[in-house]
Amino acid sequence: AYADRREAYARDRYEEMYRRYDDLERSRDDPYRREEYEERLRAYERYYEEYAQERPLDCEIIVVQKAQRNYAEMVERRLRDLRLLTDMIFLNEQVSLAQALDDVSRRGVLYAVIVTSQHEMHRSVTLNILHGTPQEHRNMPLDDAMQLVARNFERYMQDLRERQATERQST
Secondary structure: OOOOOOOHHHHHHHHHHOOOHHHOOOOOOOOOOHHHHHHHHHHHHHHHHHHHHHOOOOEEEEEOOHHHHHHHHHHHHHHHHOOOOEEEEEOOOOOOHHHHHHHHHHOOOOEEEEEOHHHHHHOEEEEEEOOOOOEEEEEEEHHHHHHHHHHHHHHHHHHHHHHHHHHHHHO
16 A cells, blocks of 8 residues: 555655655765765866876966867867876967967976967867977877877887986986
């Protein structure tokens, strides 16, 4: 027999039999524990922030207009997926693009990615490789730019590991 939820006794019995979704306590073997996921996410973010303080920036994304913020954030996610430490700056009237690039280069950043409205329209970026022999790749399709950065960054890291191994052996 089904209980009528309007009656007090029946409502208590109904609530015993059918708990609301909000009232459910997740069991320990539930793989979708939201609280633990959020805790792990916070721990990762703390680690990433500490790591970021110790390590110089790999890539600076220079956004010419704030209207391209969403596109720039998508580019940033793609770069972070490649394990690059990234940051984003927005140009203002007082700073030219050339000045921003010069500043980024002086800080020892490996790559600068420029995002404009034209880039967003064509799903492209201008990629500046600032280490070694500086290179500029204008209006490069985004997927091609990500592949170039991935290959170039891997080569850079390999060279860095080899230099560090050589230094350790010589000391």
